[in-house]
Amino acid sequence: MATASKPVFQTLLVAHDFSLSSHRALGHAVDVASRTGATLHLMYVDRTAEGVLFEGGKAPSDDELQDRFEERCRTSLDPYDLSPTDGRVTCHAVRGVSPAPLLVEKAEEIEADLIVTGTEGRRGAQRLIVGSVAEEVLRTAPCPVLTVRQRKTDGASDSTGEASGSDVEQIVAPVDFSDLTEIALGHVTQLAPLYDVPVKLMHVVENPALPSVYEVKSSKVQARAAEQQAEEELRSLGEPLAEKGVSVSYVVHRGETTRTVVEATGHRNTLTVMGTKGLSGLRRVMLGSVTEAVIRESNGPILAVRSSAQVDKSPQANE
Template sequence: MEDCPFHAILHPTDFSEDNEAAFVHAVRLAAAGGSALHVLHVEEEPGLLAAEDRFPKARELFQRWNLIEAGVEPGAVEKRLGAKIVNASVESQDVASAIGAYSEAHGCDLLVLATHAPGWLERLLGGSLAEESARLSHAPALFLRSGAHGFVDPTNGKIKLRRVLMPVSAEVAPMHAWGFASPFVRMLEPTAEFHMLHVGDTLPTYGNLLPHVELRRGPVVETILEVAAEIGPDLIVMATEGHKDLIDAITGSTTEQVLREAPCPVLTAPSRPRRAAV
């Protein structure tokens, strides 16, 4: 089995039903990797920190998936599965910054985020909290978009991860992202197939360092989504560098534009390692 490429997962929650799929994936990943899972609620109103009983219950999922028996003590759950669940509530009027700060302070090296497709005006004024949180955290992030299918069955915890689409470009170095995505996928499904894609006229020079890369011509975002429709991936992996200019800030980076229309979860990974704290 591949070594787990993450050790501490951060899952922000607003306690809504739209957050359930992301929570299911966060819990399943924690169990698969024997990792800590930090479930974080950011309260914008002062003095209203969330009570423990408002947080979603990982134990109920572990029991439903037959990973533990009813009545097992919390300490025994951690010892058996290696997964430690931490519920945390903080106050901040800047939700994205609070999530980023918590991630940095607790060494979270994977975010699992619920997201939706905001309109252009919302993006211009504030943007998606999930996307902004991922940029501020400088860590890989798994996005579960409302309406898209996931790769974890919530009824039994089984993972369906047969095919992964990873677009690569000449402008964003993919090797660091590949170094995270490959063990991430292999840990969950050793036989998963990677479909590498480059949209452009010629293959990038690093093509021989990756599995076979398919070359397609056309508009980048539209072509990525066309290939996704053709092959039906269970996950899309995107190397990312964040926003480069004002146009990106308004319309979204290529990754964010793909995320809004993707038929499955999207795993983003920075093109460079996170800077060490000083």
């Protein structure tokens, strides 16, 4: 009798407002579901009389709103050979003033393991779910959040017309050696075999800001020592991944943390996995506000893990 860890993601909640970024997010969500067997919950929050599900300025009833959302979802899911009537797909259309709390409330209600959302959506009255709402969700979500940003190269149409699934070619995990590191790497350990891609663990040693009266040589020596120690720690953290047969590389950069992380993780084909807060004082190196900067600027998907989002490591018996 073999044992296997419980899949890290079993229930996905997808914020869907039919914008380009939410279409990209849906593609990644469907891809994750196909790899893990997870169920999909698509959610639309309407807060204006000018939303995409209104016709002629007339507000539909709650039942009509739900029916129209399901019909639009049918079009969105059709390229993936999925439908709102499939047993693994559920659609939720709700009304409310603040989308983020409603999204978080729904995630708690269905015990979601992952929230998937775009990071740029409609503007003005039609801006329904994505954008800064995604950052608010990230700060309060009971589970990890996968964000997907609309790229500058995306067209102007609201409908992709074709499946836009995952094209992940590598996983990058920025590490700051805080308590969140173990939690984030727990997700990396489970995701890397699913995608069958190499993993890069990276750390940034910030340039010391020393007064000019100090010798430059001294600061350089300290930085080199810090880099060597960081690489040793990275290799230690990567051992469990390597033991699973995952190709792991280690990179230590020196520079300004936010800019360096964005440059290293901003590629379209890179899935970035990182925590949402780091250490404080002189040892605060990587996470926290850096995560939000990466989410705003990176072209690839970002899996952000809060301290409360633990990985279930309990084994389950499989016949």
